[in-house]
Structures are given as structure tokens and as C-alpha cells.
Amino acid sequence: GDQVEQSPSALSLHEGTGSALRCNFTTTMRAVQWFRKNSRGSLINLFYLASGTKENGRLKSAFDSKERYSTLHIRDAQLEDSGTYFCAAEDMGYKLTFGTGTSLLVDP
Amino acid sequence: ETAVFQTPNYHVTQVGNEVSFNCKQTLGHDTMYWYKQDSKKLLKIMFSYNNKQLIVNETVPRRFSPQSSDKAHLNLRIKSVEPEDSAVYLCASRKLGVDTQYFGPGTRLLVL
Numbered sequence: 001g002d003q004v005e006q007s008p009s010a011l012s013l014h015e016g017t018g019s020a021l022r023c024n025f026t027t028t029m030r031a032v033q034w035f036r037k038n039s040r041g042s043l044i045n046l047f048y049l050a051s052g053t054k055e056n057g058r059l060k061s062a063f064d065s066k067e068r069y070s071t072l073h074i075r076d077a078q079l080e081d082s083g084t085y086f087c088a089a090e091d092m093g094y095k096l097t098f099g100t101g102t103s104l105l106v107d108p
Numbered sequence: 109e110t111a112v113f114q115t116p117n118y119h120v121t122q123v124g125n126e127v128s129f130n131c132k133q134t135l136g137h138d139t140m141y142w143y144k145q146d147s148k149k150l151l152k153i154m155f156s157y158n159n160k161q162l163i164v165n166e167t168v169p170r171r172f173s174p175q176s177s178d179k180a181h182l183n184l185r186i187k188s189v190e191p192e193d194s195a196v197y198l199c200a201s202r203k204l205g206v207d208t209q210y211f212g213p214g215t216r217l218l219v220l
Binding site for chain 1 (some may be wrong): 139141148149150151152153156164196198204208209210211212213214
């Protein structure tokens with residue numbers, strides 16, 4: 001079946017720095033969605049991309065269907081950005097397959 | 109703002125019992141989903157309903173059955189729970205072919 005490899009599994013950043021999360025797909029996907037799990041365990045939508053890039057505040061995401069990957073860039077990380085981030089790839093049948101998550105810790 | 113509602117939040121039961129989880133969305137979406145989040149935090153799709161018709165069934169055990177009265181509701185029934193059914197069950201909805209899936213807060217099931 002479809003597989004989504006998400007990396008890194010854990011990431012530690014100092015406040016004010018940045019980094020990128022990445023998801024690789026084993027097959028061609030029609031879209032990707034990025035989520036963040038909030039303190040109550042709910043999944044919060046960050047981005048939905050069918051192509052190209054999108055930016056929202058300090059977050060930016062890119063999706064390349066042909067190269068089978070997506071990235072989520074975080075810049076100027078803040079303490080409140082700490083949490084678990086998931087990518088989910090949508091195949092041609094609209095089925096969503098999730099990555100295993102990235103646990104981000106931002107420290108002062 | 110919450111638009112996908114799930115009840116109950118938590119449920120503890122014994123092996124062999126029947127349980128039912130409710131999901132309702134107020135977004136006017138036409139497709140709803142049930143996911144299971146396992147102990148490794150991996151989300152796997154179980155069912156997908158579009159306009160009250162089952163369009164995806166990811167070979168889950170027969171004791172699981174989705175139940176939909178209308179396109180705003182998709183419940184999940186487990187006929188005779190097993191210990192391996194302990195997990196968080198997430199409901200989601202979307203307008204098919206358009207934009208994102210919206211997730212509910214989940215129902216945590218513990219089978220003793």
C-alpha cells in the first residue's frame with residue numbers, strides 16, 4: 001500500500017531558529033496535508049497543497065508530486081510551536097495516508 | 109472552532125462488549141472518515157462514506173461497522189471488542205475533491 005516516510009521523528013530547536021520537516025512518498029500523490037496536534041490531542045489543519053508552495057506566518061510548505069515529497073519549513077521558532085506535526089498524503093482515490101509524525105521541541 | 113464532534117471522549121469496556129461511537133459534522137461536507145490511531149501514533153483509515161455510501165473499507169475486522177443516517181453523521185460500531193481494539197478513533201470530514209479533511213477530537217477506547 002501507499003507509504004509515507006516522515007523525518008525527522010524528533011527535532012529540537014532553539015527559539016528563533018528554523019528547520020524543515022520532510023515527507024517522502026512511495027507513489028505519486030495528488031495532494032498533501034500538514035497537521036499539528038494540539039494540547040488536547042486534536043489535529044489542526046496547517047496546509048493543504050495540490051502543488052507548489054504555501055506560506056502562513058512562520059510556516060511554509062512545499063509539495064512536489066513528481067518528485068514525491070513535501071516539506072514543512074518553520075522559521076523563527078517560538079516556544080508555542082512545540083508539538084507533534086504530521087504530514088498526510090492523498091492518493092488518486094482521495095485516501096489519506098499519514099506519516100509517523102515529528103515531535104518538535106522548541107527551547108529558550 | 110470545532111466543527112467535527114465526537115462522543116464519547118473516552119470509553120472503557122471489557123472484552124466481548126459492544127460499543128458505539130458517534131460523529132457529527134456541521135460543515136456541510138459530503139464525505140466522512142473513520143481512522144484508527146494505534147499505539148505507535150500512526151493513523152490508518154478504516155472507512156470512508158460519501159453521500160451515505162461506503163466507498164472505502166480498509167479490510168478492517170468484521171466486528172467493526174460504520175453506520176450513517178445522513179451525510180452529517182457517521183457512527184462506528186464495534187460488535188465484540190478485542191484487546192487490540194484499544195486505540196484512539198478519529199472521525200474526519202471533507203467536501204470530496206476540495207481542500208482539507210477536518211478532524212474531530214477523537215474517542216479513546218480502552219478494552220480491559
